[in-house]
Amino acid sequence: MASLASRSATQALRNTARRGVSVAAAVKPQAASFSLFAKAAIAKSAQSSSSSTIQRVRGMKTLDFAGTKEVVYERSDWPLAKLQDYFKDDTLALIGYGSQGHGQGLNARDNGLNVIVGVRKDGESWKQAIEDGWVPGETLFPIEEAIEKGTIIMNLLSDAAQSQTWPDIAPLITKGKTLYFSHGFSVVYKEDTKVIPPSDVDVILVAPKGSGRTVRTLFKEGRGINSSVAVFQDVSGKAKEKAIALGVGIGSGYMYDTTFEKEVYSDLYGERGVLMGAIQGLFLAQYQVLRKNGHSPSEAFNETVEEATQSLYPLIGAKGMDYMFNACSTTARRGALDWAPVFEKANVPIFEQLYESVRNGTETRKSLEYNGRPTYRKDLAAELEIINNQEIWRAGKTVRSLRPDYKPESE
Ligand SMILES: NC(=O)C1=CN([C@@H]2O[C@H](COP(=O)(O)OP(=O)(O)OC[C@H]3O[C@@H](n4cnc5c(N)ncnc54)[C@H](OP(=O)(O)O)[C@@H]3O)[C@@H](O)[C@H]2O)C=CC1
Ligand SMILES: CC[C@](O)(C(C)=O)C(=O)O
Numbered sequence: 001m002a003s004l005a006s007r008s009a010t011q012a013l014r015n016t017a018r019r020g021v022s023v024a025a026a027v028k029p030q031a032a033s034f035s036l037f038a039k040a041a042i043a044k045s046a047q048s049s050s051s052s053t054i055q056r057v058r059g060m061k062t063l064d065f066a067g068t069k070e071v072v073y074e075r076s077d078w079p080l081a082k083l084q085d086y087f088k089d090d091t092l093a094l095i096g097y098g099s100q101g102h103g104q105g106l107n108a109r110d111n112g113l114n115v116i117v118g119v120r121k122d123g124e125s126w127k128q129a130i131e132d133g134w135v136p137g138e139t140l141f142p143i144e145e146a147i148e149k150g151t152i153i154m155n156l157l158s159d160a161a162q163s164q165t166w167p168d169i170a171p172l173i174t175k176g177k178t179l180y181f182s183h184g185f186s187v188v189y190k191e192d193t194k195v196i197p198p199s200d201v202d203v204i205l206v207a208p209k210g211s212g213r214t215v216r217t218l219f220k221e222g223r224g225i226n227s228s229v230a231v232f233q234d235v236s237g238k239a240k241e242k243a244i245a246l247g248v249g250i251g252s253g254y255m256y257d258t259t260f261e262k263e264v265y266s267d268l269y270g271e272r273g274v275l276m277g278a279i280q281g282l283f284l285a286q287y288q289v290l291r292k293n294g295h296s297p298s299e300a301f302n303e304t305v306e307e308a309t310q311s312l313y314p315l316i317g318a319k320g321m322d323y324m325f326n327a328c329s330t331t332a333r334r335g336a337l338d339w340a341p342v343f344e345k346a347n348v349p350i351f352e353q354l355y356e357s358v359r360n361g362t363e364t365r366k367s368l369e370y371n372g373r374p375t376y377r378k379d380l381a382a383e384l385e386i387i388n389n390q391e392i393w394r395a396g397k398t399v400r401s402l403r404p405d406y407k408p409e410s411e
């Protein structure tokens with residue numbers, strides 16, 4: 001325990017020094033000196049979480065993000081004992097067990113919180129939940145039953161299903177409960193989704209910025225996903241604090257502030273853009289031109305995907321774009337510096353078109369329509385099979401098999 005405390009104090013000090021952090025007290029924001037934060041960091045690790053002096057100094061931190069000051073909330077402010085105490089009277093009813101339900105649910109359970117799962121009986125998710133150790137009648141229930149038992153309703157159904165099921169579940173979200181989402185989708189696009197939360201419940205959001213699978217793997221590695229946090233409706237006066245605590249409970253390392261609207265706009269935009277849609281389009285375009293010019297599949301794949309994911313992109317992730325550029329030849333740096341603005345110019349109009357399509361609800365309506373079909377799983381799988389069968393990704397399978405650490409079962 002002592003070594004944990006001193007490790008987290010050291011980490012807090014290191015983080016403070018690295019970022020040039022200024023700290024603001026949660027209740028009454030105020031600038032604080034480095035030494036004040038340093039003392040508080042040591043004290044808070046060594047003392048019980050109930051000390052009011054420490055509580056006052058703890059809380060939000062204001063960091064400078066390239067000249068813009070933003071508030072962040074860190075897991076280190078929520079030791080496990082404090083977290084468990086905070087939710088000791090709550091039942092987290094996690095509705096839906098897809099990628100996020102799995103990651104958030106297992107993390108919250110491992111954090112010692114009282115979690116139950118609610119999904120359609122005997123559907124895919126029901127089976128998956130049982131495989132993960134949720135027990136029918138004890139911690140696994142049909143959706144309506146779980147909502148009745150829960151005090152915090154974590155709506156992690158697919159966005160289309162949130163809209164479809166709303167008429168049935170809304171009356172069960174009674175006064176005093178908390179309604180939680182991981183996306184602003186249902187609430188923001190209410191004209192299309194018809195999701196209008198009852199006026200007597202807190203409505204909050206924690207949106208992990210990564211796949212639910214990563215939410216789980218990072219947690220198991222002792223790390224944490226970064227998430228955004230927002231309040232749509234604060235009836236109890238504690239909605240923000242509760243959202244931050246839940247964010248920690250589901251495995252976030254830190255959280256940044258957003259609104260439901262900003263979250264859904266940026267999320268839908270990002271996933272259609274460089275996170276998923278644009279990267280598939282760009283990889284494919286580069287690969288196709290190489291192939292048309294007589295390059296072999298292995299060469300085209302290596303120069304497009306393998307080198308990107310295995311060598312260069314991790315360098316961007318670790319230390320930024322300039323670091324990756326500097327790790328490459330001067331020849332590469334010269335050419336990449338010249339071509340980057342060309343790609344930027346060509347792509348800005350496309351990104352503007354995409355943002356507008358998100359903002360005006362076109363993307364939402366398409367998602368509701370397609371993912372609301374009873375055949376949504378089969379339909380998506382059929383389209384993904386087309387990608388899987390593209391030469392680029394078939395070549396990729398062979399390229400991956402040549403990695404010295406390749407394991408066939410991971411395919
Ligand atoms: N995937 C991710 O990593 C991220 C997701 N989010 C958000 O988290 C939320 C959950 O997303 P995700 O985990 O991907 O889940 P999915 O979108 O994959 O949805 C899966 C769940 O929805 C249920 N479901 C689908 N249709 C229906 C229906 N008609 N009636 C009842 N249940 C239904 C499924 O149950 P069944 O098996 O019975 O069909 C399953 O439990 C969404 O708001 C999403 O935008 C946020 C960050 C990242
Ligand atoms: C990038 C896709 C995502 O937004 C995510 C994993 O964050 C999603 O909706 O799954």
Ligand SMILES: [Mg+2]
Nearest residue numbers: 183267268271
């Ligand atoms: Mg998303």
Ligand SMILES: [Mg+2]
Nearest residue numbers: 208209210267
């Ligand atoms: Mg996302």
